[in-house]
Amino acid sequence: MKIGDIGEFGLIDRLSSIIKTDDKDVIVGIGDDTACVNINGKLILFTVDIQVENTHFIKDKINPEYLGWKLATTNVSDIVACGGVPRWSLISFTASKDTDLSFIEAVYKGIKEAIDYYKFSVIGGNISSSDKLAFDMFFVGETERFVGRDTAKVGDFVYLSAPVGLSRAGLELILNKQDIKEDFEEKLILNHYKPVARIDLKDTILKYANSCIDISDGLVQDLYHISEKSNVKIVLQKDKLPIDQSLLEFCNKYNKDIYDYILYGGEDYQIVLTSDKELNNMLKIGYIEEGSGVYLDNTKLPKKGFNHF
């Protein structure tokens, strides 16, 4: 059997069963994007995310500073979604000896920009030779309360931090390779290359979220994580889903269904959370009911989105 036959989440289940262990200091272990342990009474978060050549980026096409920025952002986003802040990081990368020093230095300049924006320190790492570039980044964060995915409550509202779907449209524009792009297209492309983790929402998440996730695989697929782990039904209200003007122009120009981008586009790194409070700094897009599944008004939505295999 090939790993592609069972998919990413099937694979995680299989491997987890091999290595499972007991440790009373582990608050959240395998199966979440972020692990949480108790160290002398402090809740410490761990997460890891990688950018691989030809999977996540094309070496000759990408701006390496964006690559460094995005590498840090995808990780910080996972930590923020748990109500935490990033503290320390280790960078493990592979490259061939023929790699231009200027490329690697530019990746690190992008990471430095992220260090200054998100406020963390790089404290170590590893360099190994390979004919393929890959940048793996391990983050340590801390939180006062672990905000997970299994604690959404019936009666909660669903809140979204900003319109989504932009990143996927940006990626399609990059892959299209047309030379001249309109302003709204440049904006969508920048959203793909340089997403910003919503660290500005950390207090909101920590204080008010019953459950929370960042949108990396797509709004619906990520909400399915909350739905399944919390055993609740999530209802999105179509007329409340925010629509980005640039994405609208894109969909009009290329004759695309905008809801396909909003519901299933990935890599936006916006925050979706559930809360029983009224929040003024986020967009209310739905609510939680008893039941299961993710719905758009009365229609159950398919669980699809980004899968690595």
Add this chain to the structure above:
Amino acid sequence: MKIGDIGEFGLIDRLSSIIKTDDKDVIVGIGDDTACVNINGKLILFTVDIQVENTHFIKDKINPEYLGWKLATTNVSDIVACGGVPRWSLISFTASKDTDLSFIEAVYKGIKEAIDYYKFSVIGGNISSSDKLAFDMFFVGETERFVGRDTAKVGDFVYLSAPVGLSRAGLELILNKQDIKEDFEEKLILNHYKPVARIDLKDTILKYANSCIDISDGLVQDLYHISEKSNVKIVLQKDKLPIDQSLLEFCNKYNKDIYDYILYGGEDYQIVLTSDKELNNMLKIGYIEEGSGVYLDNTKLPKKGFNHF
């Protein structure tokens, strides 16, 4: 300029200067194999090491359980060398969808064997697609005292945990590909495939070591790290260097200089430490003097060993 032109350590210097930050909780940052931070009064260790296809292993040749074991061992060894014990780990790997599930599961069985032997928990990770297999493992450990490389004292003795050079001889035998191997050759090969981190020495290191390092790049190159960071001269006594019987047979059979293997072979994951105490469970192989460099009796040794580029 290519990164191969400045080498691994030159590259680390260049990149460190880009991302340096201040954080009063960081006890040991970039430049060591293991970082150390203070979390609520507890000294927490972080390290990362990777095994990459065609760099560290050939997929069709390696026993994947050995690969999993070695992946954990190289990391645990770094933590033990700081006087610590491993606690938690995250595994980040890349594979193509055509990878056999049985191969990945066998790697995880090797990791499980390491979990049971070294006592730690895997609490998370990441899976990403790539046409190349790579297993990156992040470890979190803890220690009561960070034993570093910059604290060797003039007057210290140099102690080694066991004979070294076996792993490199084993690697050469693997690359030779001869079908029938003698017993001593099988032993050397097993030393390469399945090294054991010296977690049994953790109390010795914690109590008695002024400085310590594990031998991953070769005895001399790793001692140069201590010599340079501690600003001392290290003298190895040739007549005290332990000689492994299998390595001796190997060198006799293939007409090799055994000191080339002992001094410059890598990946033994034995421990070398300096202490002003008399230790009965380790081998005294030399002493520390004022000055600089690593010597074999009166001869200054070249700083060579494993370099990734």
